[in-house]
Amino acid sequence: MSDEEEVEEKPFAIERAKQGRAVCKKCKQKCLQGELRLAKLVYNPFGAGKMKAWHHIECLFEAFLKQRKTTKRLDSPDEIDGWSDLEEDEQDDIINRIKDMNKFFGVTSTASTTGTNKKKNDSVQSKQEPAKANKDKTKKDKAEKTNKDKADRNKDKSDNKDEANKTKKNQSFKEFRKLVADITNTDSYLDKTRCVKETFSNIFPGSSDKDDIILWCRLLLPGVVKRVYNLQSKQLIKLFSRLFNTDQDDMLNHLEKGDIxxxxxxxxxxxxxxxxxxxxxxxxxxxxxxxxxxxxxxxEEDQVDHFKTFVPKCTSNDLKMVIRLIKGDLRMGAGAKHILEAIHENAYENYQTSRDLDAVIMKCLSGTITTSSTKSMKGNVILLTPVLPMLAESCKSVEQAMKKCPNGMYSEIKYDGERVQIHKCGPEFKYFSRSLKPVLPHKVQHFKEYITKAFPKADDIILDSEILMVDTTTGKPLPFGTLGKHKKTEFKDASVCLFVFDCIFFNGESLIKRPLSERKQFLQDNMIEIPNHIMFSELEEIHKKEDLSKMIAKVLKMGLEGLVLKDIKSIYEPGKRHWLKVKKDYLFDGAMADSADLIVLGAWYGTGKKGGMMSVFLMGCYDSKSDKFCTVTKVHTGHDDKTLEKLQSELDMIKIKQEQSKVPNWLKCTKTMIPDFVAKDPKKQPIWEITGAEFTKHDVHTADGISIRFPRVTKIRDDKDWKTATNLKELNKLYTNSKENPDVSMLVKGLDNSSSQSSKDVKLKRKLEEDTDSDDKISTPKKKKVANQTTNVKEVKGVDNSSSQSSKDVKLKRELQEDTDSDDKTSTPKKKKVANQTTNVKEENASKPEERTDSKQEESTASKVEDISDDKQLFAGVKVVLADELKKSEHKDIIKQFTKNGGTILSEDESEQATYALHYYNVIREPVLNCSYTIRHLSFEWVKDSIKEGSLMDYKSYTVQWNPDV
Structure with missing residues (x-):
């Protein structure tokens, strides 16, 4: 609806904003979609009649209070067009506002009515006989008493009505919608919690509302309530196209905007x-x-009938909210921590252990949870209720592992299966996934018999474990994904095996407070292995760097995913990332990760804020035998928002809407990989370097089934075209080398001294080997050039055959560290010298070809930023936790200015108090350290740009995307 409409009979109008585009004439902010807005009809300078000047309700009444007494105000609801469409509580709110305004101006709301009645009464009284004027005093007292009783009855009636309205608010789905809208429109983490707290205190005044509060919390956290509807977006479109009798294709076209x-x-x-x-x-x-x-x-028919009886009761806003509840995402930017901390300050911490939402809220409302009781309850787990699993953060070096595990560590094989938490209570069994959802029965139903045999003394038990398929002949684990219902039949000599690595409850006793060494021994004492069915996880106790280096190399050589490292004396902390995981794509800043240069063959629409734009891309390679392009992987991470926006116009695509009949002949594609768009000409498409955890096999892809696990775009290869990109023959070679002969030489030589060889050297070396081994051999001059550049890099870096670091580099690092950490103790000339040396090193590094660099890495973060006055205290109150990349000396110039201007750098132990997490990259694999998922994760550029501008920059353009699938 337009903001300006032709004049109607009444001077004011009220309605709900339909599209959220109208701007309030007072505060200049938009009237959000679905929000009540109030208009005053004013002179129309653009044509005949009048137009509606829309306001927020509060804004218009504020304007009334500031205008002159003689200026037209809202005197009565009769002056409002659309009044009858409002609900009773909304009408009461407007009436109360009118009364308050009239009281401010000294006008009685019912003045005109009172005046008329007065005249009428005076007229009647003037005609009355004088005898009636002198009534008996007793009769007069009696009348006054009657009036008083009547007034008391009216007051009681009014009080009862108010109580009824409160009850109505408790139950009203409209109030629930309003709360969700308020949370959505609130940016601050603390304000979101405060918003919930204030709403609950208003509509749940008594202790008798416990059941209602629990119900509201369950609806506010649809992901916590494990209801499964099996209704994806396209299935919902199919159902509602039948209900509304509308064209299904039209609805699917609208769905491209990203919000079902x-x-x-x-x-x-x-x-x-x-x-x-x-x-x-x-x-x-x-x-x-x-x-x-x-x-x-x-x-489907039952679902349609169910919706038929319910939908007519809904307003359009009601139905939108119900659909979001079905999808498990209210799109309000708040999770369990926001909601539960509004109930009680210790509720969320308690919930992390028990995961029983109803029980936690009930205890909070009963007043049985205090700070001390919460601490004691951390050690309590509830049988048959899932416990939040303990997690692991990525480990990028041996040094990090030794620092994190000072008491020594257990190095366990990181099995490439599915994590399962098993609860046994007498004869009853429950199995929960990593996300605490029930595990599909076909994967675990046979374990009931084996667990009983493996733990003969256990009446009640909770195990943390991994399930995967193993070859019963060799005992080796089978690849990821083989647990599928139809996959298992492809392996004759294989069985599903449970690898147990922890026990957190046994026969009525919680074990999570016991050190890991005791829990491991407890398993050894109480578990009997059943080959190929119930097994101990393979582990090794490690205390030395070199032993860990050899263990990592050994595991990668075997083709396994990696290691999980755990401090020997650590306790089991639900939800905490205090374990470490080592995978080859984490080491040397990703230099060991598998990668290929692939062609952009197609794209899909994104969802959410990326709805309506291509944000998921189909990557592939050329097969010379069939003269077709094959699919390898889908990728949706690695591009920042600006790059993604440019790609919308730069990519030459044809829209095919996932229709199989429109797939071009040049594309070899399975049905499940048909995209929304395909390339107009694949030979003119850009080449992107795609990096992932490992090469894997997946039958949905047509490049001989080869795919890349956890793919991300690491570089746009402007120097390559479809002929020089990785072809199918080369891809098969990369896959074979990755599985059968992974290069772990840098681990054995230099992992225990990670500074001995830069990740760029490793990448360059690997690239040189690939170029040498490839069928399309590069020319001799090119080889010579790369070799010379490698030598130059080693001369600068000080890397020799023993992987040692030159004294010059050690001295440089020490000088830079001293210069950064001191407040102004070193002289200016010394600073200048160090800065110049750093620049020289970077200039040498910049000459190296074929490097994989993030787009932001190309800008030197070591460049000096103009300092700002200390008294500005620009970052006062800002507490940050830093990603590992930002702890390097080259960034400390800016970090120093950040702290000088009021900012605070928190340690790992304090990270839960952080207001921001700062990253070097635009997309992150997991939250930094142990900080909350809900704090703002920002690019380091936010600090740099804020310092440049001398004011805090708007965080929105610096927000880092969190994607666990990276």
Whole structure:
């Protein structure tokens, strides 16, 4: 709807904003979609009649208070067009605002009515006989008493009405929607929690509301409630196209914008078959009951019938919210921590251990949770209720591992299977995945018999374990993904095996406070191995750097995923990332990761904020035998927002909407990999370097089944075209070398001294080997050039055959460290000298070809930023935790200015108090250290640009994307 409309009869109008584009004439902020807005009809300078000047309700009444008494104000609801469409509580709010405003101006709201009644009464009284004026005093007292009693009754009635309204708010789904909108429109973490707290205190005044509060929390956290609907976006489109009698393709086109809730809302408003309700009459109980019943339905006809009875009761906003509840995402930027901390300051911490939402809230509301009781409850686990699993952070060097595990460590094989938490309570068994969802029965149902045999003394037990397929002949684990229902039949000599690595509960006793060494011994004493069914996880106790280096090399040589490292004396801390995981793509800044230069063959629409744009890309390679392009992987990480925006116009694509009949002849593609767009000409498409954890096999891809696990874009290869990109023959060679002959020489030689050889040298060396081994041999001059550059790099870096570091580099590093850490103790000439030496090193490094660099790495972070006055205290109150990349000496010039201007750098132990997490990259694999998922994760550029500008930059353009699949 336009902001300006032709004049109507009444001077004011009220309605809900339909598109959220109108701007309030007072505060200049948008009136959000679905929000009540109030308009005053004013002179229209663009044509005849008047137009509506829209305001937020609060803004217009504030404007009334500042205008002159003689200026037209809102005196009565009768002056508002659209008044009858409001709900009762909304009408009461407007009436109260009018009364307050009139009181401010000294005008009685019912003045005109009172005046009329007064005149009428005076007229009647003037006609009355004088005798009636002198009533008996007793009769007068009696009348006064009657009036007083009547007033008391009216007050009681009013109080009862207020109580009824409160009860109505407790149950109203509209109030629930309003709270979600308030949380969504609030940016600050603390303000989101405060918003929930204030709402709950207003609508849940008494202790008798415990069940209602639990219900609200369950709806606010749809991902916590393990209801499964098996309704993906396209299935919902199919259902609602039938309900609304609308074209399914039209709905799918709208879905390209990325929000299934908004798609269904818009078509609901335009539907001629089912009309939206004018007012919200739904209760949260009705919605919860509807969702419970929907989760039990699996047939399409049953689902359609269920929606038919429910949808007519919904307004369009109601239905959008219900759809988001079904999808498990309210899109409000808040999680369990925001909601539970509004209930009680210790609720979330307690929830992390028990994962029983209802029980935690009940204890909080009963007043049985205190700081001391929460600490004691950390050691308690509840049988048959999933415990948040202890996690591992990425380990990038041996030094990091030795520092994290000062008491020595258990080095366990990182099995490439699925993590399972097993609960046994007498004869009852439950199995939970890493995300605490029930595990599919076909994967675990046979373990019931074996667990009983493996733990003969256990009546009750909770195990932490990994399940995967193993070859019963060799005992070796089979590749990731073989646990699938139809996959298992492909392996004759294989069985599903449970590898147990921890026990956290046994016969009524919680073991999570015991050190890991005791828990391991406990397993040894109480578990009997059943070959190929129930096994101990393979581990080795390590205390020396060189032993760890050899262990990592050994595991990678065997083709296994990596290692998990655990301090021998560590306790089991649910939800904490205090273990370490070592994978080859973590080491040497990713230099050992598998990668290939692939062609952009197609793309899919993104979702959420990337809805309506190509953000997921189909990457592939050329097969000379079939003269076709084959698919290798899908990739959706590695590009920043600006690059992604440019790609929308730079990529020459044709829209095919995943229709198989429109797949071009040049593309060899399975049905599940048909994209929304395909390249117009694959030979003119860009080449991107795709890096991942490892090469793997997946039958959905056509490059001989080869794919890349956890892929990300690491470089746009402008220097390559489709002929020089990785072809299918070369891809097979890379796959074979990765699995059968991985290069671990740098681990054995230099992992225990990570500074001895830079990651860039490793990459350059590997690239040279690839060029030498490839069929399309490079010319002799090119080889010579690369070799010379390698020598230059080694001369600068000081890398010799023994992988030692030259004294010059050690001295330089020491000088730079001393210069950065001291407040102004070193002289200016010395600083200048160090800076020049650093620059020389970087200039040498910059000459190296074929390097993989992040787009942001190309800008020298060591460059000096103009200092700002200390008294500005620009970063006062800002507490940050740093990614490992930002702890290097080359960044400390800016870090120093950050702290000089009021900023605080937190240690790992303090990271939960951080307001921001700073990263070097635009996309991160996992949260930094142990900081909250909900704090702002920003690029380091935010600090640099803020220092340059002399004011805090808007964080939005520096937000780092968190993607666990990177």
């Amino acid at each position: 809730g908004e798609t269904i809302q818009e078509f609901f408003e335009d539907s001629t078959k089912i009309k939206p309700a004018k007012k919200c009459t739904l209760t949260v109980v009705e919605v919860d009951k509807f969702l419970d019943q929907l989760s039990e339905l699996t047939k």
